Amino acid sequence: MFRQYLEIKRQVPDMLLFFRLGDFYELFFEDAEIVSRELGLTLTGRDGGSERVPMCGVPYHSADQYLRQLLEKGYRVAICEQVEDPKTAKGLVRREITRILTPGTLLEEPYLTVDNRFLAAIVPWDSSRDAGSPGSGRRSRGKGGEGGAKAYGFAFLDVSTGEGYALVDPLVGESGLEAELAAISPREVLLAPEIWEDLEPLVRRFGAFPTLWQGDVTGAEKAVEPAAGGEGLAEAGEDYLRSLAPGTPGFEAARHLVAYVRRVSRAARLPLRPFVAFRRRDAMVLDAATRRSLELFETERRRSYEGSLLWLLDETRTPMGRRLLRRFLERPLVDPGEIKARLAAVRTLKRLPLLREGLRELLARTYDIERPLARLYAGGATGKDLARLRDTLRALPHVRALLLESMAGEDLPERFLPWRRLDLLDALRALLERALVDDPPLSLSDGGVIRAGYDAELDRLRALQEEGTARIARLEEEERRRTGIRSLKVGYNRVFGYYIEVTRPNLHLVPPHYRRRQTLAGAERFDTEELKRWEEEILTAEERARAREAVLLEDVRRRILEAAPRLRELAGLLAELDVFQALATVADRRGYVEPEISPDGSLFVRTGRHPVLEALMPPGAFVPNDASLDDEARVLLITGPNMAGKSTYMRQVALIQLLFQMGSFVPAEAARLPVVDRIFTRIGAGDDLAAGDSTFMVEMKEVRTMLLEATSKSLLLVDELGRGTSTEDGLAIAQATIEYIHDRVGAKALISTHFHELAELEGRLPRLRNVHLEVKERADGVVFTRRLRRGAASRSYGIYVARLAGIPEEVIRRAERLARLYGGRGAAVEMLTLPLDFPPGETGEEEREAEDLDVGAAPAELSDRHTLRELLAFLREIEELDVDRMTPIQALNTLAALRRRLRERFDALAGFGGPAEDGGLGEDSRKEGDRRG
The missing domain is CATH 3.40.50.300 (P-loop containing nucleotide triphosphate hydrolases)
Structure with missing residues (x-):
C-alpha cells in the first residue's frame, strides 16, 4: 500500500495528499505531521517496514470541514479516491487523484462565499521590448519599467463563475500591483520563480497565498475538448484568450492561469469563459491606501464588513448582484456616457417604488446562475444546482413583465433595453420542469433526481425496483408465519445485501434451507435462494435505473450547456438589475439626490x-x-x-x-x-x-x-x-x-x-x-x-x-503652563513668506546646537536658547534672500514682512520679561549672536 501511496504522492509533491482507505482519508509522513499540527488531530503511526510511519486521518463523510480549514490556511490538497469496488478488486484497490483543491480554484459550494474568489497571476515583463511582435518571449526578470521600476503582466479569474480578466498594459512598479491586488482581493496568486523573492511578501500582505508556478503553458489558450453539445463556457475550439493580443503582458499572465487551472482540474475542458481585456485607464484607479482609508469593503480599525461602504449599499437580493455591486465599487467609471446610463436606471427605479419593491420580491426568488453553470461544465453540479436554475428561469418571465408593464408608454432607460428582446429560454425551463423532481437530492449519482413520467424506461425500472422491495416486505411476513419466529426480520446492508435475522433464543426454529451468513452477539443472519433471487432483481433494477437516470441527466446537462451563452447573458442582466434596485433603494431610504x-x-x-x-x-x-x-x-x-x-x-x-x-x-x-x-x-x-x-x-x-x-x-x-x-x-x-x-x-x-x-x-x-x-x-x-x-x-x-x-489632570495642568510658555514665544518655526528651501547637507553647528531644547529647563534658560535659535534662523533667511531676482514690489513686501516679524517678536519677548531695549536678547545671547554672525 505504501508503494502505491508514494507513487501517487510523487505526482503532487507540493500538496497535501488525502489518501482514501475505506471510510477514512489518511495522511502519511510529513503530510500527517502538518495536518495534525494545523487541525489539532491525533498523530498516530502505521507499520511501514523498517520504521513506523506518522499517520493521521479524517472520516470521508465529514472531510469538507477539515479541508475548508486547510484551504483557509493556504494549503493545497489532492484527493485520492478508490476508483474500483474493493469487493471486486483483485489485489490492491486501484486509486487515483480525482480532485485537487487550492485556495484560488474552488468550485464546490461548501468552500465558497457569495463574493468572488479570484486566482491571479503575475509574470515579469520587459516593457522595453516591442510589445507588438507576438511570440517574442518578453518574459524577463521584471526589469525594464519606467525609471528602472520593474514591470509585470497581470491577469485574474474566478473558476467558480468562469469569468477571467487580463490587464492589457504592463503594471509598472509595486504600487500598480498593490492597487490591483487591493481591488480584487485574490485568494491565491501565481508567481514565476524569477519574481518570487521580490513579490512573495507583498502578496501575503494582501491576504493572498502565493504559489510558485513554472508550469508548461503550451496550448493553454485552447479548449481542447468541445463541451457537451458543442458549446460551453468557452465554446468548442475557440481560444480562452481570443480577446487578448498574443505576446502582450495580459496574454502571458492569462496563459499561466489557464495552464494552472488545467493542471488542478485534471481535465482538458475548463469551466472558463474567454478572458476580458481591460486597461487601467478604463476605470477610476484606487490604490490600496485609498481603498483602506475610505473603508470601501471593511472598516480600517476592526476590519469589519459592517460599517463599510459596501455594507451600506448592499440591498441586493441575489449573489450575482452582490458580486457586481462590489465590482462597481472596485472600478468606478470614467466614461461620462456610462455614468449617465447607470444614473438613469437608478433614477427610474427610485421614481417607481412599486416597481422597485416588486423586483426585490421577484429577485429574491432567483438564484445564482454563474456558479451552477461552472459546476455543470466541470462535472461537479448537484441536484440543487439544477433545481435552482429551473426556479430562476421560472421567475424570469415575471421579472420582464413587471419591468416592461410598469414602464409602458415611456422610454426605457438604456440599461433596461435588453429586457425587451431577451430570450427567456422557455424551452429549457419547460425541460427542467418536466425532468426534475421538486426537491432533488444533493448527489446526482444516487438517483431520485428525474421526475416520474419523464422517461418510460426509467419508470419501468423503478417499478421493478419497487415491486422487488414490496416482495421483500411480503417475504418477511411469510417467513414469520412459516417458521413461527415472531421476531424474524428481513434487513439489508451494503456488505451482505439482504438477510434474515433470527435472535439466539429462536435458533432452534430455523429451517434447514436457511444459509448462515453472519453471527452477531445476540442473533444470527441467514439468506435463502428466494431472498437472493429477489435481491438480484432489486439490485439489478436499481443499478439499471441509476444508469438510465445518468443518461437522462447527461442529456439535461448537455441541453443546459448548449444554452450557456444565453444563460450568461441572463445572469448579467439579473445582476445589473439587482444592483440598480439596490442603489435606488438606498437612495430612496437615505434621501440621496442624482448628481x-x-x-x-x-x-x-x-x-x-x-x-x-x-x-x-x-x-x-x-x-x-x-x-x-x-x-x-x-x-x-x-x-x-x-x-x-x-x-x-x-x-x-x-x-x-x-x-x-x-x-x-x-x-x-x-x-x-x-x-x-x-x-x-x-x-x-x-x-x-x-x-x-x-x-x-x-x-x-x-x-x-x-x-x-x-x-x-x-x-x-x-x-x-x-x-x-x-x-x-x-x-x-x-x-x-x-x-x-x-x-x-x-x-x-x-x-x-x-x-x-x-x-x-x-x-x-x-x-x-x-x-x-x-x-x-x-x-x-x-x-x-x-x-x-x-x-x-x-x-x-x-x-x-x-x-x-481622560489624560490625568496633573499632565493637563503642566501642558497648559508649557503651552502658555511656548505660546508667548511663538511657534518653534515661523511661517515664511518665501519657500522653506533648506538645501540638503547644510545643517550647520548652530542648527545642531539650537535643536538642544530642554522643556524642563528654567524659563530664562529656555528663553535664551530659543531666542538664539530664532535669531540664527532669521539671519540665515536674510542671507539667503536673492535680492537680484526680486522685483521692487517683491523686495518691499519682503522687507515689510521681516519688519513685522521682528516687531512681533520683540513685543512677545518684552511681555515674557526680556529687556525691551535690547530686544529681549540676553547678554550671552547677544555675544553668541555676534560671534556666530
Missing part, C-alpha cells in the same frame, strides 16, 4: 453627508457641509482641532465622488461633480511592520505615489501631512508638498493640517483657499459644531481634547 456631471470640471456639493456615518448615527444627528473646488480654488487647506471633523469631511467628499462615478445617487441636497481619474488618500497613521516601514515612512511612500501618479484630473485627500517627524521637517515637507500639488500637479485637493502657519500660503498660492471646522468657546468648555467655515482656525484646542480623552 449632475460638471461641464467645466468643477466640484460642488451642497449639504453633503458622509454616507456611512449618517447611517450609523441617529436621524438628523450628522452635520452636513458644502464642498466647492473649481479653477479658482483647487486646493482647500483645512485647519481645526482634532475631533472637529476634518478627516470625516475629506472622506465624505471622496465617497460622494466615488458614489457618483459608480453610478449611484449621492448623500447631498445637490451635487455637480467632475469625472476624476484617481482618488488618492493620505489619511490615518500606522506603520507597516511586515515591510519594515515606520509610520512616517508609510506616510511618505503614500505621498510619493500621490505626487508621481496624480494628474490634473485627480482628487487628493491629505490629512495632517508631516506629523510623523519633527515640527520643522514636517512643516517644510507639508509646505513643499502643497506647493507642488498646487503648481505642478494641478489636482483638486483637500489638505488638513495642524501647522497653522501654512494658512499664510493663501496669499501666495492663488488657487488655494483656507477653510476650517468651526469651534465655539463657551464658559463651560468648547463645542465642536462640525460646520465648515471660510478662513483659517485660530487655535488647535489640543489640550482640551486631551482632557476629554
Whole structure:
C-alpha cells in the first residue's frame, strides 16, 4: 500500500495528499505531521517496514470541514479516491487523484462565499521590448519599467463563475500591483520563480497565498475538448484568450492561469469563459491606501464588513448582484456616457417604488446562475444546482413583465433595453420542469433526481425496483408465519445485501434451507435462494435505473450547456438589475439626490453627508457641509482641532465622488461633480511592520505615489501631512508638498493640517483657499459644531481634547503652563513668506546646537536658547534672500514682512520679561549672536 501511496504522492509533491482507505482519508509522513499540527488531530503511526510511519486521518463523510480549514490556511490538497469496488478488486484497490483543491480554484459550494474568489497571476515583463511582435518571449526578470521600476503582466479569474480578466498594459512598479491586488482581493496568486523573492511578501500582505508556478503553458489558450453539445463556457475550439493580443503582458499572465487551472482540474475542458481585456485607464484607479482609508469593503480599525461602504449599499437580493455591486465599487467609471446610463436606471427605479419593491420580491426568488453553470461544465453540479436554475428561469418571465408593464408608454432607460428582446429560454425551463423532481437530492449519482413520467424506461425500472422491495416486505411476513419466529426480520446492508435475522433464543426454529451468513452477539443472519433471487432483481433494477437516470441527466446537462451563452447573458442582466434596485433603494431610504456631471470640471456639493456615518448615527444627528473646488480654488487647506471633523469631511467628499462615478445617487441636497481619474488618500497613521516601514515612512511612500501618479484630473485627500517627524521637517515637507500639488500637479485637493502657519500660503498660492471646522468657546468648555467655515482656525484646542480623552489632570495642568510658555514665544518655526528651501547637507553647528531644547529647563534658560535659535534662523533667511531676482514690489513686501516679524517678536519677548531695549536678547545671547554672525 505504501508503494502505491508514494507513487501517487510523487505526482503532487507540493500538496497535501488525502489518501482514501475505506471510510477514512489518511495522511502519511510529513503530510500527517502538518495536518495534525494545523487541525489539532491525533498523530498516530502505521507499520511501514523498517520504521513506523506518522499517520493521521479524517472520516470521508465529514472531510469538507477539515479541508475548508486547510484551504483557509493556504494549503493545497489532492484527493485520492478508490476508483474500483474493493469487493471486486483483485489485489490492491486501484486509486487515483480525482480532485485537487487550492485556495484560488474552488468550485464546490461548501468552500465558497457569495463574493468572488479570484486566482491571479503575475509574470515579469520587459516593457522595453516591442510589445507588438507576438511570440517574442518578453518574459524577463521584471526589469525594464519606467525609471528602472520593474514591470509585470497581470491577469485574474474566478473558476467558480468562469469569468477571467487580463490587464492589457504592463503594471509598472509595486504600487500598480498593490492597487490591483487591493481591488480584487485574490485568494491565491501565481508567481514565476524569477519574481518570487521580490513579490512573495507583498502578496501575503494582501491576504493572498502565493504559489510558485513554472508550469508548461503550451496550448493553454485552447479548449481542447468541445463541451457537451458543442458549446460551453468557452465554446468548442475557440481560444480562452481570443480577446487578448498574443505576446502582450495580459496574454502571458492569462496563459499561466489557464495552464494552472488545467493542471488542478485534471481535465482538458475548463469551466472558463474567454478572458476580458481591460486597461487601467478604463476605470477610476484606487490604490490600496485609498481603498483602506475610505473603508470601501471593511472598516480600517476592526476590519469589519459592517460599517463599510459596501455594507451600506448592499440591498441586493441575489449573489450575482452582490458580486457586481462590489465590482462597481472596485472600478468606478470614467466614461461620462456610462455614468449617465447607470444614473438613469437608478433614477427610474427610485421614481417607481412599486416597481422597485416588486423586483426585490421577484429577485429574491432567483438564484445564482454563474456558479451552477461552472459546476455543470466541470462535472461537479448537484441536484440543487439544477433545481435552482429551473426556479430562476421560472421567475424570469415575471421579472420582464413587471419591468416592461410598469414602464409602458415611456422610454426605457438604456440599461433596461435588453429586457425587451431577451430570450427567456422557455424551452429549457419547460425541460427542467418536466425532468426534475421538486426537491432533488444533493448527489446526482444516487438517483431520485428525474421526475416520474419523464422517461418510460426509467419508470419501468423503478417499478421493478419497487415491486422487488414490496416482495421483500411480503417475504418477511411469510417467513414469520412459516417458521413461527415472531421476531424474524428481513434487513439489508451494503456488505451482505439482504438477510434474515433470527435472535439466539429462536435458533432452534430455523429451517434447514436457511444459509448462515453472519453471527452477531445476540442473533444470527441467514439468506435463502428466494431472498437472493429477489435481491438480484432489486439490485439489478436499481443499478439499471441509476444508469438510465445518468443518461437522462447527461442529456439535461448537455441541453443546459448548449444554452450557456444565453444563460450568461441572463445572469448579467439579473445582476445589473439587482444592483440598480439596490442603489435606488438606498437612495430612496437615505434621501440621496442624482448628481449632475460638471461641464467645466468643477466640484460642488451642497449639504453633503458622509454616507456611512449618517447611517450609523441617529436621524438628523450628522452635520452636513458644502464642498466647492473649481479653477479658482483647487486646493482647500483645512485647519481645526482634532475631533472637529476634518478627516470625516475629506472622506465624505471622496465617497460622494466615488458614489457618483459608480453610478449611484449621492448623500447631498445637490451635487455637480467632475469625472476624476484617481482618488488618492493620505489619511490615518500606522506603520507597516511586515515591510519594515515606520509610520512616517508609510506616510511618505503614500505621498510619493500621490505626487508621481496624480494628474490634473485627480482628487487628493491629505490629512495632517508631516506629523510623523519633527515640527520643522514636517512643516517644510507639508509646505513643499502643497506647493507642488498646487503648481505642478494641478489636482483638486483637500489638505488638513495642524501647522497653522501654512494658512499664510493663501496669499501666495492663488488657487488655494483656507477653510476650517468651526469651534465655539463657551464658559463651560468648547463645542465642536462640525460646520465648515471660510478662513483659517485660530487655535488647535489640543489640550482640551486631551482632557476629554481622560489624560490625568496633573499632565493637563503642566501642558497648559508649557503651552502658555511656548505660546508667548511663538511657534518653534515661523511661517515664511518665501519657500522653506533648506538645501540638503547644510545643517550647520548652530542648527545642531539650537535643536538642544530642554522643556524642563528654567524659563530664562529656555528663553535664551530659543531666542538664539530664532535669531540664527532669521539671519540665515536674510542671507539667503536673492535680492537680484526680486522685483521692487517683491523686495518691499519682503522687507515689510521681516519688519513685522521682528516687531512681533520683540513685543512677545518684552511681555515674557526680556529687556525691551535690547530686544529681549540676553547678554550671552547677544555675544553668541555676534560671534556666530
